[in-house]
Amino acid sequence: MxxxxxxxxxxxxxxxxxxxxxxxxxxxxxxxxxxxxxxxxxxxxxxxxxxxxxxxxxxxxxxxxxxxxxxxxxxxxxxxxxxxxxxxxxxxxxxxxxxxxxxxxxxxxxxxxxxxxxxxxxxxxxxxNNPIKKLGPEPFVLEANSNYLYEKMSKSTRHIKTMLLDQTIIAGIGNIYADEILFDAKISPLITGNFLKPKDYQRIIESSKKILKKSIELGGTTIDSYQPEQGIDGKFQNELKVHTRKGKKCYECGNEIIKLKVNGRGTYYCKTCQY
Missing domain, CATH: 3.20.190.10 (MutM-like, N-terminal)
Incomplete structure (x- = not known):
């Protein structure tokens, strides 16, 4: 997608x-x-x-x-x-x-x-008007020390992965990048919003900007049946640290990458590095 x-x-x-x-x-x-x-x-x-x-x-x-x-x-x-x-x-x-x-x-x-x-x-x-009116801000417009995500998510009992996919809270993040952002931020996709501290939300914002910026530079991700545009193959799939890497060794700790479902979405993460 x-x-x-x-x-x-x-x-x-x-x-x-x-x-x-x-x-x-x-x-x-x-x-x-x-x-x-x-x-x-x-x-x-x-x-x-x-x-x-x-x-x-x-x-x-x-x-x-x-x-x-x-x-x-x-x-x-x-x-x-x-x-x-x-x-x-x-x-x-x-x-x-x-x-x-x-x-x-x-x-x-x-x-x-x-x-x-x-x-x-x-x-x-x-x-x-909808559909644009209902969108939340993109990560790029959020400051690293912003309280925006904390204010929106800190009282929720939903998984952080699920909230990152909620386009009314923060726009532009999909399943692939949510996995990569949470790995970069060292946060488990299974943790709920009410257990995260302001510094955790700062890391999520910083990682969001970092991962999305790098992917844009590389033309996006080409996996499964998706090609970003006619004649263009994205290169960011070569940078994926967890997504699609079920059963493979984590690049950081060497332990196995796990795949599970979070609110119906295939989710990849490292239990050792993400907590």
Whole structure:
């Protein structure tokens, strides 16, 4: 599943390739992808003939700025954006939407699981509406000595791993990076929020910034069936310390990495290093 670093990688790539192009025509092959309460025809009319003025990222969302409108794309499990030349041959299987662009380009949204979503909103107020409104801050905007996480989590009996995945508390952290962040911070994913001290939450913030920044630099993580963007393979999977390493030796202490379920999510950690 694409997380913050993978989405950032997609945004950087798309900005280099489609910025300032005009959307001449839109084809929607899976209408349920549109979450805005409008018809497919209205969706097409409101997007066609608009310029892609900018492409931004908020948490795990891609924001296509189309002059005074925004198209909010959430990739969910396996969503991908692929760019082709107009006459280029490509596999149309799993293509849920096609955007015919100026400069003889075609931008396809490809999603084998069909979990991804499109929201079309006005540029001037989309941050005040869902899905963006409900998001918590990203780790990058939190100070290392911030009391934010302590105030949000310290009275909770939920596992810290579960709370790190709660996008309404802190945005952008998914399953892979939650495991890596907690290993770096030397905190067990099984500990509950009410047992952690302010200094523990400081370590989580510091580790969050460190891990996410490193992954962005390396183009994200490519594991299972996910590739961050057409022709791009992330390199951060080579840096993983615990995630996917069940049964292997911990790089720090040499003991075995354990896998278990935390609130239904596969979780990897070292019982010796994380407490």
């Amino acid at each position: 694409p997380e913050l670093p993978e989405v950032e990688t997609v945004v950087k790539s798309l900005k280099k390739r489609v910025l300032n192009l005009i959307i001449n025509k839109v084809e929607i092959f899976y209408p349920k992808i549109i979450k805005t309460n409008i018809s497919v025809l209205d969706f097409q009319k409101q997007i066609e003939n608009r310029k892609i003025s900018d492409i931004q990222r908020i948490a795990k969302y891609i924001i296509f700025v189309l002059e005074d409108k925004v198209l909010i794309s959430h990739l969910r499990m396996e969503g991908k954006w692929f760019l082709y030349d107009k006459n280029e041959v490509y596999d149309k299987k799993h293509v849920l939407a096609t955007f015919h662009l100026s400069n003889n380009k075609i931008l396809n949204y490809h999603d084998t699981r069909k979990f991804g979503t499109f929201d079309l909103q006005d540029l001037n107020d989309y941050k005040s």
